[in-house]
Amino acid sequence: MKENVTLEHVARKAGVSTATVSRIINGTGKVSEERRQAVLKAIEEVGYSPNSLAQTLVKGQSMTIGVITQDISSPFYGRILKGIEQGLQGTHYHPIIVSEEWRIDQHYQAIDHLMSRRVDAIIVLDSDPRTEQVLQAARHVPVVVVGREVPGHEKHCIYIDNFRGGHLATKHLIALGHQHIVHLAGPDDHIDARDREAGYREALQEAGLPVQEDLVVKGYFNEKDALDATERLLASEVHFTAIFAGNDQAAEGAQLALYRQGLRVPQDVSVVGFDDLPSSAYSRPPLTTIHQPTLEMGKVTVQGVLDMLSGREFVSPEFSVRLVLRESTCPPRGK
């Protein structure tokens, strides 16, 4: 491990003061050309790299933006993260990503960690209702929440209309003639999941169709649980001709259950997902689903953070959902 080379080493080597070196590096103030050259050369020789922590300490800003995510390996969050990174391109800010995975640790709080790292702003990708903490942090630095509406923080929340999405998906199936539509709902403590389910119920009622409670099952937004739930449904005697899955991953799991029973999509059972993951376009059949503009949401989030950072106002725009019609739905048999 080599010694830390500091400004002082460079200064000594070049025969100038540390202030001069600092000026050259940051482009602050005028410096004679010859010294500049000498310093640049010295930097090269010593292999100097500025200690950004020290810079942060004195300047008061770290040029970092903290990002909190539930699950870094989730394809859905991954897309938003990518959008955030792209939005940060060309700015002088860098993201610091921390995962709620850490929550398992006793009193570990992602937000605390970020604050102690003195991030200049925080982006929360999380539907966990840690409302208190979010509001608390927002008193110190700009905070933008993606994917959920936090009471008291509405203006800085980026989210889509999950209710409308659920409504759209269900209406599509109804329009095709389906009357017995399963809904694989997400976990109950997930506000997105509840909204989607509410949209489903509303669409049914609008069409004058009864909500059959035995067709609504709570899953966990993942393939495995959706598979199990669908298998149970298939084993029971309940009749259905279509499935509206809470998200695309659940749709995949459900389809495997159908496949195992020899049921074909969409001829025997129609399936609609939610999220429009990149992979869903390559599913067999390509999945009809509700599109969320994840990449763009990430970018807009960053834009909002940057606005707030430079003192401008920021009000999150509406993000519209839309149905992406692909090949996993068709009219029920005999229609």
Added chain:
Amino acid sequence: MKENVTLEHVARKAGVSTATVSRIINGTGKVSEERRQAVLKAIEEVGYSPNSLAQTLVKGQSMTIGVITQDISSPFYGRILKGIEQGLQGTHYHPIIVSEEWRIDQHYQAIDHLMSRRVDAIIVLDSDPRTEQVLQAARHVPVVVVGREVPGHEKHCIYIDNFRGGHLATKHLIALGHQHIVHLAGPDDHIDARDREAGYREALQEAGLPVQEDLVVKGYFNEKDALDATERLLASEVHFTAIFAGNDQAAEGAQLALYRQGLRVPQDVSVVGFDDLPSSAYSRPPLTTIHQPTLEMGKVTVQGVLDMLSGREFVSPEFSVRLVLRESTCPPRGK
């Protein structure tokens, strides 16, 4: 934006010196019980949160581990990242994840950035041959590379035997009776891809089968390219009964092309993937593929880093690949 509360504020509030507060927080040295209580109370009241940057500056270690990834939204890297996070659980280290996405920026170098943040170690998830930089960084801090072998740094590289994986996959198809096997190879500048392809060729030769160059196509390890490549293959007159895709994502794309032609998997065409992404088990049919223990690789990587950090030696273990037999392969028609 509230003022930064510092050690001094707490000290003043509690009527003690900053040194005492510091001792209490870090559990260094003995402090009388009454003062301890007073200080704890003061901390609470002022809402103090230690500035970890200042701590780093004086202690010389940041308790952070830099992680460089090519693409944070890739399901494959996502798994490894998750393993890394899990491995870090319970330690006092935190990951700082930076994406090569940033590479687009002029001279931005992820490694430089991490070094300037004074990370205590670096993990590289990347198959880009930035060898020079890696070796350079390794002179200052422990560096472990995942997924690629860096010449001159072999002991600290975690990777699987891609050659063997390609060999295994191909041999499996040959054993079933396939003689005309397409290989959707990854990009040529990707060492993993080249190794997998080499394994494919070797298996063919061992079986005394000719390598048909028109059956080997270079893709880019993603669905879209694999779809296009497979469609071209289908449109041409070349005959094949099986596909060995360079990774699971490519396998998905290829299968969509088959689906569009009304070809069934595995009855008409067998398909083998590589990686064993979590989603591949839910594909229809569930995908036969080469398993990589990604989560475990992430954990072992962390273990290695921690070992090196505490002065112990670390030699990366062998990671074995294995064929996961699912339902996307069977003997060719008429056999």
Added chain:
DNA sequence: CTGTTAGCGCGTTCAG
């Protein structure tokens, strides 16, 4: 134009 000086917030001797 350039060097000197004073902190940024904190851990750590070194004397009490």
Added chain:
DNA sequence: CTGAACGCGCTAACAG
């Protein structure tokens, strides 16, 4: 057991 003083690496006045 406790406080004063120094310094981590760097930038921002302040004088030359």
